[in-house]
Amino acid sequence: MKFDMGARRLDGLRQQTAESSQDLSTLIRSLVVAGEPLEGRFNGAGRAGFDSFKVHADQIARDLNRSLEAILHGQSGAARSFNQGDQQMAEEARTVQATAGFDAARFGNR
Template sequence: MKFAMGSSTLGVLSKATSGSSDELSLLVRQLFEAAEPLEGQFQGAGRAAFDRFKSRTDEISAELQLSLDGVLTGITGMDRSFQEGEAAMVDETTSLESGSSFDAARFGAR
């Protein structure tokens, strides 16, 4: 198995997750609206569950949003760490290369 991650992978994932977060909130709202015609059709425990769902729609949407915001925060942190690590590696490699003498590796000079 090969794992290769480009420098833009986490940024792309962050954008996709952000879009999914907005869509999920919209879908919860649409589910609520789609259930409106069913109001008054249930009795007993079914009606209680339906009423509970209706009363918690905004809360459910907010909880989902907070959860995905936490995921986005993690992705953003990983992206920042990855970018900083890559920049540090480039700087260190460039510094070491500029201070190295490659004369000893030349075979033609002997």
């Protein structure tokens, strides 16, 4: 198993999450529309559940979108931290390399 969490991977993950947010809202509304032909054909708890879902569909979509926005915010923070850490590590490596003495590694005449 390979763990790959590079900058491009994080950007792709953020993009997929943003697209999923839009898809979820559309799917919830499509579910309400798809169930409309069944309206009035069932009773009891099933009907009460569907009626409640239909009434609260917009709120459900908003709640799901808010949750995905929070995930997206976290992913953005992770990407920012990763990029800053990557840059800092590269700068520190250059600094250490610039001050390192490589004369001891020479195998030629001294």
